[in-house]
Amino acid sequence: MGELLADYTTFRLGGPADQLLTHHDPDGWPDTVRAAGERPFILGGGSNILAADAGYRGTVIRMATRGITAHPVGTDTIEVTVQAGEPLSELVTYCVAEGLSGVEYLGGIPGTVGAAPVQNAGAYGQQIADHLTHVTAYDWTSRQLTHLDTDQCGFRYRSSRFKTEPGRWTILTVTLRLTRSRRAAPVAYSHLARALDVPLGARPPLAEAAAGVIADRRARGLTLPTTGPDVRQAGSIFMNPPVTAPQAAAVRAAGGPVHQDPDGVTRASAGWLLEHCGYTRGLHVEPGVACSSRRVLTLTARNGATASSVTAALQRMAGDVAQATGIELRHEPVLLHGPTMTA
Incomplete structure (x- = not known):
């Protein structure tokens, strides 16, 4: 085997x-x-x-390919090409050190640069699609290498054509167009503004903004720990679900947050919905599977956990939310089994 x-x-x-x-x-x-x-x-x-x-x-x-190359394409514009196996966190570190703005709010997101366009990884109002110019990818259907420009990638909230056409594409390199600047992009999230002690819309120093993101993510349990009971996990297990106008009104009436994503879709907070249904930090959901000690939206594998018990936990949690609110949760982790996979 x-x-x-x-x-x-x-x-x-x-x-x-x-x-x-x-x-x-x-x-x-x-x-x-x-x-x-x-x-x-x-x-x-x-x-x-x-x-x-x-x-x-x-x-x-x-x-597992690694490497970052950069060359200027304008007075203050730099094109950065990154190998797919490079950790996203390393790209952020490189760009901050080089004074390049455009990905500073993506620090602390786990995974590789090649995986980032699949999920259109994003945080704090910034997403990988914002500055991506093209990817080099292998098309397993035509068995050819191809360049896909941004408008060919089908980017949406936490999705892309690489996610909706699973198995067809392998991203080999990602090219971004970034701006040389000592300042970060405008702060768009209230809790980050509070963490950085700046008003909304401010452009704090690049390194200060990047460090603030990491500190804020760590404080909220949004980074992968290296020790402790929560070390075996896959981050957030559900995406914030789209809701109808009546569902949004019901969530607001119950005290829950509702927001619009960058595509203009109204979404509720998956974490709040789980808490509304009685899930709490550290709660054991299935044998060997518990909510993180930091947040209910993260499931952790403990002693005795199996992939089957994690899958059962995902199904139970989504089922409880659907029964209580009529809102359907879609899991984030890709379920890899047999010769197929389920997103």
């Missing part, structure tokens, strides 16, 4: 893959494609994956 997927996911769960290939060398991609054969599953940092206990009956390619 192959290597355990548990060794490559932050839940630390999952059986063996039939074949697990690690792609290190950007120039070696044709060799990786030949070794993979049929369409594989692509694994980045494993921070958004729940692999089945029985493993995966197929090939998994782990993207």
